[in-house]
Amino acid sequence: MTFYDREAELDALETAFESPGHEFYVVYGRRRVGKTELLKEFCGEQPHLYFLASQEAESRQREKFVEKVADYFDDRVPRIDGWDDAFDYLGEKLAAEPLIVVIDEFPYLVEENDSLPSYLQSFVDERLQDTESMLALCGSSVSTMESEILAHESPLYGRRTGQIDLQPFSFQQAREAIAYDFEDAIRSYAVTGGTPMYLTLFDYTQPLAENIQTEVLSPTAVLYNEPEFLLRTELRNPARYMSILEAVATGHTTPNEIAGATGIDSGPLSKYLQTLRRLRLIDREVPVTASAKQSKRSRYLVADEFLRFWFRFVEPNRSSIEEAPAVVYNNTIEPNLPDYVATTFEDVCREAVWAAIRRDEHELGPYSEVGRWWYGEDEIDIVGLAPDDDRVLLAECKWTTEPVGYSLATTLQDNAEQVRWGPNARDEEFALFSKSGFVDGLAEELDDNWSLFSLAEMDTLLSPAS
Known part of the structure; x- marks a missing residue:
């Protein structure tokens, strides 16, 4: 290898x-x-x-x-x-x-x-x-x-x-191994994650759809049963842990939602969640402005992109995959792949923020903390905090087929008021990330507090510095 x-x-x-x-x-x-x-x-x-x-x-x-x-x-x-x-x-x-x-x-x-x-x-x-x-x-x-x-x-x-x-590769690290263009590299990373062996199984001369069907959905493929082997490495009875991972991968992210989806009472569930966190299979996340130890607004996420993909699309459809894998891909995976990849895109955008912070020539930052923020129904994809400078970054990420326009910029600016952090006179910086670029004239209409990142600009940020 x-x-x-x-x-x-x-x-x-x-x-x-x-x-x-x-x-x-x-x-x-x-x-x-x-x-x-x-x-x-x-x-x-x-x-x-x-x-x-x-x-x-x-x-x-x-x-x-x-x-x-x-x-x-x-x-x-x-x-x-x-x-x-x-x-x-x-x-x-x-x-x-x-x-x-x-x-x-x-x-x-x-x-x-x-x-x-x-x-x-x-x-x-x-x-x-x-x-x-x-x-x-x-x-x-x-x-x-x-x-x-x-x-x-x-x-x-x-x-x-x-x-x-030793941790799996970030997207930036994995990029060297993924021989697709930048857009398809994000899609591919959303499937394989950063585990080196998974990355090298894909044949990047073939379309992503072909790789998924050959290397993941085929019952004879290594990746078809890989999560089960992974869990058995650590756990004698992995059944309940698998049900928790499937629940989280399919959108049940709070303890109450996970308990409802799995039928596991809150007491035992807490211990199962702790074990999965210790094994690096799930992450606990709180709003970036909150204390990780004190906040009760926690969400759980599958910690690896491949495991998230497998528990989202493979485990719930095992019987159908055994009979007709192409039908599962065409009817279940392909139509839902854009929404699925959108979550990975947010993570790649956060990597781009850190890359921009590290590069002195870029105007963004610096920030000491970068993460998601939410409160009730309000949510912002990326919030960066610079406590020493009383400055906050607020950013949205869109993996859509249409260019981003004025409405997203206006919504983000309005949501900034809901982020209760720092003094009233704090400095605010804004950013938009878009798969499909931006409507004509948007950059000229926004002031110097705004940064716009297309896929081409993200590709440059996440490439090795020359």
């Missing part, structure tokens, strides 16, 4: 390994997000030992690990009775030669022996810290990696020298 981006993570790993003393890194994140590719790219030509754990008996796991160490050092495989002996053997070898040691899918080892973190603690304290070597533990089970390595109760707590919680 082609390796994309991840410069910051690579720099962190390379700087750590080149620095004096030992390193103990933890690399974790959801399935398919690119953890293994990152570590393999990092190891490259460096002296390294890479061990991929598997779901098999502990004794066989240990044998394979020791065989891997012996093979690297061209040594006879020793007799090993336990993990303590295995790590002692590795420690003896590292004393003579600096090395990167990667243990991938570490949670599989813990499944078979929950004392493994204690053995590793002894290895780090008594062997690794006296070397110039680096140990990297990697895993797709976020819950296991956090509880067995990062949590305060873990024997390994406080031993790590760094960690990388």
Whole structure:
């Protein structure tokens, strides 16, 4: 698979390994997000030992690990009775030669022996810290990696020298992999999200409709059952979690709405929502002007575009897809795709705002917070806050077939009065984002407090700076 981006993570790993003393890194994140590719790219030509754990008996796991160490050092495989002996053997070898040691899918080892973190603690304290070597533990089970390595109760707590919680690509990062024009790239990203493996499954010489039908709606395709496998990585009984994700993906975003759609009482539902948030499968959102801890005006969103697409269009239509996937695409997905993509477009517009803020030559900003705002029936797609300057940004995003006109600008200006933030004399800045451009004369009619962004201008903002 082609390796994309991840410069910051690579720099962190390379700087750590080149620095004096030992390193103990933890690399974790959801399935398919690119953890293994990152570590393999990092190891490259460096002296390294890479061990991929598997779901098999502990004794066989240990044998394979020791065989891997012996093979690297061209040594006879020793007799090993336990993990303590295995790590002692590795420690003896590292004393003579600096090395990167990667243990991938570490949670599989813990499944078979929950004392493994204690053995590793002894290895780090008594062997690794006296070397110039680096140990990297990697895993797709976020819950296991956090509880067995990062949590305060873990024997390994406080031993790590760094960690990388690898996230899916933003649209700007994913753009390199999506070989469509800017408009279709947004549509495609709304389907795949930023997970590298999902991005690379699409054939960008084919229309998006063809990719959806071939790579998502086909019962033999990898992505057809991917969310179920993802949930089983973390959860023993994923059925209720799947019903919650489907409810959120189909527009039930408040706790009361989710409870009504799933039939799950508010008490248990709260725990399920907390678990899904911890696993990075849903996000809790409050108005940007509100306190995240105190606000009761929360909404829940599916945290990944592909999962949102799958639970919106695939899961509710599984029976029909098995029989006639083309009919599901033509009658259910294609007619609703513009409304679905509109939500992704808002996220891309927020990325464009941050990009504009980072580019000094652009007049927008700066703002320290950017997010959605709503109160009752009133809602604004993007609100930016600059508390030190008593300045607020208010913006709307339109993924429509018609150019944006004066009415949207007037409505946005009127809604600005509902945003109770800052002093009465605050400065207000406005912006409009439009897929189909703007009516003739609009830019000339608006004053200097307004910025208009077409797709071409967003494409420039979200392209690498020259």
